[in-house]
Amino acid sequence: EDQVTQSPEALRLQEGESSSLNCSYTVSGLRGLFWYRQDPGKGPEFLFTLYSAGEEKEKERLKATLTKKESFLHITAPKPEDSATYLCAVQGGSQGNLIFGKGTKLSVKP
Amino acid sequence: GAVVSQHPSRVICKSGTSVKIECRSLDFQATTMFWYRQFPKQSLMLMATSNEGSKATYEQGVEKDKFLINHASLTLSTLTVTSAHPEDSSFYICSARQGAGETQYFGPGTRLLVL
Numbered sequence: 001e002d003q004v005t006q007s008p009e010a011l012r013l014q015e016g017e018s019s020s021l022n023c024s025y026t027v028s029g030l031r032g033l034f035w036y037r038q039d040p041g042k043g044p045e046f047l048f049t050l051y052s053a054g055e056e057k058e059k060e061r062l063k064a065t066l067t068k069k070e071s072f073l074h075i076t077a078p079k080p081e082d083s084a085t086y087l088c089a090v091q092g093g094s095q096g097n098l099i100f101g102k103g104t105k106l107s108v109k110p
Numbered sequence: 111g112a113v114v115s116q117h118p119s120r121v122i123c124k125s126g127t128s129v130k131i132e133c134r135s136l137d138f139q140a141t142t143m144f145w146y147r148q149f150p151k152q153s154l155m156l157m158a159t160s161n162e163g164s165k166a167t168y169e170q171g172v173e174k175d176k177f178l179i180n181h182a183s184l185t186l187s188t189l190t191v192t193s194a195h196p197e198d199s200s201f202y203i204c205s206a207r208q209g210a211g212e213t214q215y216f217g218p219g220t221r222l223l224v225l
Contacts, residue, residue, distance in 0.1 A: 034213065043116075043203045043216035044154070087153065096210050097144070102153045 002027045006101035013108050021073040021104045023088030031091040033071050038085045078108045112138050114206050116217035131189045131220045133204030139184035140206035148201045194224040
């Protein structure tokens with residue numbers, strides 16, 4: 001069964017304190033791994049798509065990496081505006097539907 | 111990135127009434143649209159997948175007669191919650207993608223409160 005597990009559930013950082021969020025997955029035939037950011041009361045905002053192990057993508061303070069079993073979202077020198085819930089999802093199999101993890105709620109204090 | 115809109119953003123209705131939510135892809139043609147619901151502090155749960163011009167595919171446990179989905183064009187899908195009850199109160203989010211393997215882009219969500 002396809003499954004996505006994100007850790008930690010919640011993460012509190014001081015402004016400027018770099019850290020990483022983990023997304024472990026099991027899927028038959030990975031088509032893509034997706035990272036989204038979700039602010040309270042809003043829909044998920046697309047961040048990255050990773051397709052194969054070894055791939056990396058960057059956007060401002062965020063960097064996403066992918067291995068055959070997990071993905072990391074590295075946050076460098078975070079700012080309070082980076083506070084949000086970060087969702088990881090995989091797309092695989094014949095259906096191609098996204099399977100979401102439960103998310104990591106990030107809080108960055110000034 | 112691609113833009114997906116939803117209307118209304120918030121709706122309050124009485125128990126027993128029906129509510130329609132619209133989802134539009136504004137700058138691309140969406141061959142597939144998805145409907146999710148999200149309860150507080152939980153992740154998104156897929157309700158159904160719809161392809162333009164064909165019947166929606168519902169996930170296990172989702173009543174197709176209660177949650178009517180229409181994907182009449184490549185830019186519009188609607189979700190109608192029929193005979194809504196308080197337990198249907200939730201955050202409903204749609205998403206759209208241009209083709210298989212493409213990125214899904216999400217709408218801003220619709221908060222439904224059934225009194």
